[in-house]
Amino acid sequence: MKTKYIATAMIAMALFASCKNDTKTTEKEVVKEVEKEVKKVEEEVEVKKLKLALESKSDSKATGSVLFEESNGTVKMIAAIHGLSEGTHAIHIHAKADCSSDDGKSTGGHWNPTAQPHGAWGAAEGYHKGDIGNFEADANGNGQKTFSTDEWCIGCGDEKKDIIGKAIIVHQGTDDLTSQPSGAAGKRISCGGIIM
Template identity: 50%
Template sequence: MMKKQINGMLLICAVAALTFGCSQSKEKSEEKVDSATETAEESLESVIVDLESKSDSQLKGTVIFKELANGKINIDVNLMNIEPGDHAVHIHAIGDCSAPDGTSAGGHWNPMGVDHGNRAEGGDFHQGDIGNLTVGEDGNGSLSMDVEGWTIGGDENTNILNHAVIVHAGPDDFTSQPAGAAGPRIGCGVISLK
């Protein structure tokens, strides 16, 4: 009788140990999945660009580029201290903002050698064509969009690094060649990993 009770207790203990072990193994497995997800999210790259005022403007602002899980790049532009109205924003070919009028940044980033156009409407457009940002009466404006075909550190046709973000005094008309007749460059910032 005593032997049966001991065997029964051993069986109960063995089942309990297996159940507890399986439960802990499942928890550890879930922890690994959560950890992998967090690591993937953390590994997405982002670049913050501080804009310098150009052409005697008082512009202040930042541009943030962020990799998204879907492979696109989000661009978030925030400007202050500029004239109300529409202002063109482009990526220019050269990562150099040393000229007082921003001309050291060269022309639009256009690795495919196509005509200037309107990204929002499709068709031909430069890789650096972004669009117009509307500034309110308070002198502030913002623009956010997700862009397919850009990378942070990819090949030369998609890599936004080592180019410059330019803000213009006027709007892009999306038709004038080669750059949309947007007027003087009033802000410039180099896209680089710090």
Template identity: 40%
Template sequence: MKTALLATACALALAACASTPSTDAGAEAGASAAASTSAPANLATESTLSSATVNLAAASGSLVSGKLSLMPMGDGLHLQGEIGGLAPGSTHAIHIHETGDCSAADASSAGGHFNPTAEAHGKVDTPTHHGGDMNNIVANADGVAQVDVHASGPVLGGGAANDAVGKAVIVHADPDDYTSQPSGNAGARVACGVISAG
């Protein structure tokens, strides 16, 4: 009888051990599912392209134009280049906008700020901001701004909701106050260009 009880106890212990991995696997699957639902499924975390360019053309009767290069960096995209035709020493907002259409004379065809996460407008280095929000640029004494700004959140390529390829870059007449909704009280759109791969 003692032998039978011992055999039964051993069988139960082995059964419990055998079921432990499936419980752990279930917990890992649950944790994995929870992790995948914590980040929006339609947002990409990495760019599929290594670079893009923007040729900015004048809008709203301005003489502002320039060329920018974009590259993936850190948590988003870094924009560098040169924009001319600005008033000497002036400060201007620069944003990525939602539609790659610069056909309207005032660039209104580019729509609002690129905002795939539906956040409020704000400064790029704060928790709440649009994907297209960037720091202001400043023109030198010759009216030329050396652009070196970052957009947090967008990627290049892949077609996800936060893919910036095919969106527009807009330079505004005034600085962004980083507070006024939805666009920082940045004034008229004085230049517009479409983000193109390569």
């Protein structure tokens, strides 16, 4: 985002300077030129989007969807989950995009390409790249989790950052953020493969 604003400011200054020398150029024309250049800059910024469905596991009714969006080196995740019991639930990225088993265990453990202990995201003691944390479900069984990081990418090929080929898992319980290796969050009740 900062790059876009800097580029826009530079374009505006250049156009303003050139217009000072041309008394026939009106303010409206300058604005139009700036808007054209801003549009070009915005088109050059690549935005990757990926949406996946969550299917229920472990005899639960938990379903939903997850949207990933990457722009300017940051990936934003928005997860919307339904059919949950009221309360706190964990959500993680797991190692394999394989939701074939009834209990979700076909996804393997948490995605942990840097071989760190499980923990809260950003903890000095370490954390998995898949340690997203917890979210709340309301009395109607609906929950949402929004998360952003520059430690992920969508299809970049960097095995320590690329989320493609992994899976989103929603757990029945709360991640205590300390128990090893997965936070004692209980059954895997919803699963979605992160596949292009």
